[in-house]
Every structure is written in C-alpha cells, then in structure tokens.
Amino acid sequence: MNFFTHFGKYLLMLKGMFSKPENGKLYWKEFMHQCNEIGIGSLGIASIISVFIGAVSAIQTAYQLVSPLIPKSTIAQIVRDTVILEFAPTLVCIVLAGVVGSKIASELGNMRVSEQIDALEIMGINTKSYLVMPKIAAAIITIPLLVVLAMVLGIWGGRMAGSMAGIIPKETYDAGLLENFVPFNVSFALVKAYTFAFIISSIPAYYGYYVKGGSLEIGRSSTTSVVVSCITVLLADYILAALLL
Amino acid sequence: MIEIKNIRKVFGEKVVLDGVSHIMETGKANLIIGTSGSGKTVLQKCLVGLFEPDAGEILYDGVSFTTMNQEERKLLRQQIGMLFQGSALFDSMTVEENVQFPLDMFTKDTHAVKHKRVNEVLERVNLVGSNKKYPSEISGGMKKRVGIARAIVLNPKYLFCDEPNSGLDPQTSMLIDKLIYEITREFNMTTVINTHDMNSVMEIGDNIIYLKDGKKEWTGNSKDIIFSDNQNLNQFIFASEFLQDAKQMRMMEANGGKFPGQGNQ
Numbered sequence A: 001m002n003f004f005t006h007f008g009k010y011l012l013m014l015k016g017m018f019s020k021p022e023n024g025k026l027y028w029k030e031f032m033h034q035c036n037e038i039g040i041g042s043l044g045i046a047s048i049i050s051v052f053i054g055a056v057s058a059i060q061t062a063y064q065l066v067s068p069l070i071p072k073s074t075i076a077q078i079v080r081d082t083v084i085l086e087f088a089p090t091l092v093c094i095v096l097a098g099v100v101g102s103k104i105a106s107e108l109g110n111m112r113v114s115e116q117i118d119a120l121e122i123m124g125i126n127t128k129s130y131l132v133m134p135k136i137a138a139a140i141i142t143i144p145l146l147v148v149l150a151m152v153l154g155i156w157g158g159r160m161a162g163s164m165a166g167i168i169p170k171e172t173y174d175a176g177l178l179e180n181f182v183p184f185n186v187s188f189a190l191v192k193a194y195t196f197a198f199i200i201s202s203i204p205a206y207y208g209y210y211v212k213g214g215s216l217e218i219g220r221s222s223t224t225s226v227v228v229s230c231i232t233v234l235l236a237d238y239i240l241a242a243l244l245l
Numbered sequence B: 001m002i003e004i005k006n007i008r009k010v011f012g013e014k015v016v017l018d019g020v021s022h023i024m025e026t027g028k029a030n031l032i033i034g035t036s037g038s039g040k041t042v043l044q045k046c047l048v049g050l051f052e053p054d055a056g057e058i059l060y061d062g063v064s065f066t067t068m069n070q071e072e073r074k075l076l077r078q079q080i081g082m083l084f085q086g087s088a089l090f091d092s093m094t095v096e097e098n099v100q101f102p103l104d105m106f107t108k109d110t111h112a113v114k115h116k117r118v119n120e121v122l123e124r125v126n127l128v129g130s131n132k133k134y135p136s137e138i139s140g141g142m143k144k145r146v147g148i149a150r151a152i153v154l155n156p157k158y159l160f161c162d163e164p165n166s167g168l169d170p171q172t173s174m175l176i177d178k179l180i181y182e183i184t185r186e187f188n189m190t191t192v193i194n195t196h197d198m199n200s201v202m203e204i205g206d207n208i209i210y211l212k213d214g215k216k217e218w219t220g221n222s223k224d225i226i227f228s229d230n231q232n233l234n235q236f237i238f239a240s241e242f243l244q245d246a247k248q249m250r251m252m253e254a255n256g257g258k259f260p261g262q263g264n265q
C-alpha cells in the first residue's frame, strides 16, 4: 500500500471515531483507564529523562561558554530555553512514542488478531470510538501535562547539576532563570506537545487497529508505528518551528 | 428469518463462496456444515457484516442488511449474539466481566440485577466457580462456554455460533448443543451454527446446509440426511465405517428391516 492509501484510511479511522457513545459511563471508564495507562504509566520515564537532560545541558553549556565576559547566569537562561523549547516537548515525546506508541499498537493489534474487535463490533459497538478515541483523548490530555512536568524537572536538573559541579551557584541560576524570559516559548512548547501527543497516539492506533495476520504482524506493525510516529514528530517539530518562530 | 440470496465472496483469486442462497429459519437450529476450509466461517461472517460479500443480498426478517448504513447495522447488531471460533474473549477482563460487558454497555440495570443475570447464564453453560478467572487461566473449552454465555446474555434475536463444541468433550458438547437448542426454542431465536460435529448434526439439525467448494451442495434436516444419496455429503458425514454402519442400520429400520433399495424389488 502506498502513502496515500494509508493516509486516506487513517483519516477515515479518525472520522469514524466521532459517533454518539453507546454508553457514556463505560466510555468514561475506558478514558480514565487510558489516562492512567498513558499518563501515570510513563510518568517515571518522562521524569528521569528530563532531569538528566537538564543536568547535561547545564554542564555542557558551561563547558562551551569559556569567555569570562559572559555572566554565569546566561547558563541558566540557555538551559531554560532549550529545555522549554526543544528538550521537554520533543525529546520526551520521542521517547513516549516508543513507550506509549508500542503499547497502543500492540494492545489494539492483539485485539484485532484475536477477533476481540470483531466481537465488539458484533455487539453493536463502534470500536473506533470505544477503543481508539479514549486512547487519543487520554494522550492529548496527559502528555502535555507530562511535558510541563518535564520542563520543571529539566530546569531543576540543571540547577542541581550546576551547583553540584560547582559551575553556577543556585542563587545565580535562579536569578538567571528570570532574565529575558519569553512567555511565548511556553505556549509554543505546549502547541508542540498537543501536536505530538496526537501524533504518537493516533499513528500507533492506526497501525494496531488495522493489523492483519498473527502475533508476528503485531510486533512488526508496532515497530513500524513507532518509527513512523518518531519521524512524523520530527517533521512536525520542524514545520511548527518554521511556522511559529 | 435470515434470507441469503446469491452470496459471493472472493479473496484475491480464490472464490470462497460462489452464489450461495439459503433461508435460516426462526426458532430453529440452522446448521452450516462442510469440510475444513469450505467457507463456513466466511459465510457466517458475511451474514453479520464482518466481511462484505462481493455480490448477493442478505435480509434479516425481510429487511436488507446489505444496504443498511453503519448506524442501522449497529442497531440490528444489538440483537445479535455471536460466538467466535477462537472465543474472542476480552483478555483484560475476568470471566464475569466478559459476560457482564454487554449488559453494562446496553442496559441500565442495577449492579445486583446484572450480577444475577451473569451468574444465571454462567450456570446455564455449566461454568460455576470461575467467575474471577482471566481468559488466560481457563481451558479452551471453558473459553467456548464463556463465549456462549456472553453471546446469549442479552437474549439476542439472532445467534451465531462458529463451532460451539469443537474442543469440548462429548458430554459437554452435548450439553452445549442442548443449551443452544433450548434457548433457540424458548426465545424463538434464529440460530446459525457452524459445525462438523456429527452428533450435533443428528441431534439438533433442523435445517442443514452443506457447503462444498463454496457452493450449496445439499440442504435438508437431520432425518433427510440419513437417506440422502448425495455422494459428497455421504462421504463427508459418514466418513467412518462405524457411522456408515449406523446409517445402514437406520435405513434398514426405516425400511422395515430390509436393505435400502430392496423394498421395491
């Protein structure tokens, strides 16, 4: 199948998600379950990554800023801006594409292959809205929250590393954080986070939902879905930067 | 009543169903029989719309299913129960939750009422004490029975069973057949069963369609089948010598102790 067939089918899947729920309570329950799986489930990995990213960027920035003319507080500014603009949204989402994406693709793939999706359809349930929609909605709600958390933890990680390595005292770092702060950066990062959240949930959902064959194909399509979502995230990152900055 | 008109289904080069027409009657066990790979599952899936037939029409009580849109199909499907060949239980849910799921989705009953109904159907399929187990923790035959329980929990108007008793011991098999038969009569359901189990054919075969190479080769009921002179059907049904002998005996009985064919001479 070529790109356009996939893309058309993907759009049709998204269109098919919008229908009146057969039972609002069960849909809500499924949504909450997915929020838990996607949001709480990837809290640990998102936190660890962001702390380390902040720490590393503080040390590396200090290493590159050799001129004594540049004040130390600049380190804090650079860490703050790179973490908010790029590391927290993009890097975290790339990692989540692996964590969340493979989970979504293999869960749906397994349900497809073992005819559980057919069983739901036969009961008169719109499986696109019951299975796919709550996953995408949960990702769109929880992933931006993770990204905000990642921003905070990243900046904190830089502060810790800076003071532990004796590069920049905490007070200077804190003061630096407040210098030249552009609130738009945060909005821009959130726009990215929402976009990426949609990408890393809907693309794996598509690959899982339409899997054909057996367990081998589930694995294969879950890998493909992660690769495709990562590339799409990077592409979207570039497009958003070109458009909005 | 489900009317099948000239259904044709092709997968790539392979013609799986080639102009099959038949009527599935209400209040009866309608059996689809045939060798493995003859297209029984495909026919059943065409009936419920999991496969789109390439040609032909399907009517549910006179209403064309083929031309229905998604929403209309959804409504009709709330009256359909289906047991899949591989059971298709939701593996994130326990036995109890599986059976209760259609009730949760489509009824506004209280928890106590639903719980009672779940236990009632689980009892009917002879499955008590496994309520809290997950599908991965029960045997294949038990999964089948949970699948049946889930299919009948809403008292559907149309019941589809794909090999309800493959993988079950003869005793449980018989029990399942009887159960399906009883509820079919009791609730006047239109039941469609795929099977290659001879016991079922003889016990509950009200209306049998025999598929061969995607075509309807023979149709009739369990009484007719003994006297059928269709070579292919005989080879399929009376494959073992034991069954051939049984057939001879039944025919002799019916003929007043003479071998078939002798009566007229």
Ligand SMILES: Nc1ncnc2c1ncn2[C@@H]1O[C@H](COP(=O)(O)OP(=O)(O)OP(=O)(O)O)[C@@H](O)[C@H]1O
Residues within 6 Å of the ligand: B011, B016, B034, B035, B036, B037, B038, B039, B040, B041, B042, B043, B085, B196
């Ligand atoms: N999704 C599919 N894609 C391509 N071919 C298929 C598909 N499903 C079934 N077939 C083909 O259709 C034919 C009939 O299959 P079907 O599953 O209906 O057989 P069956 O009569 O149910 O057999 P069994 O008794 O073993 O269950 C087989 O040759 C099979 O290869």
Ligand SMILES: [Mg+2]
Residues within 6 Å of the ligand: B040, B041, B042, B085, B162, B194
């Ligand atoms: Mg089959």
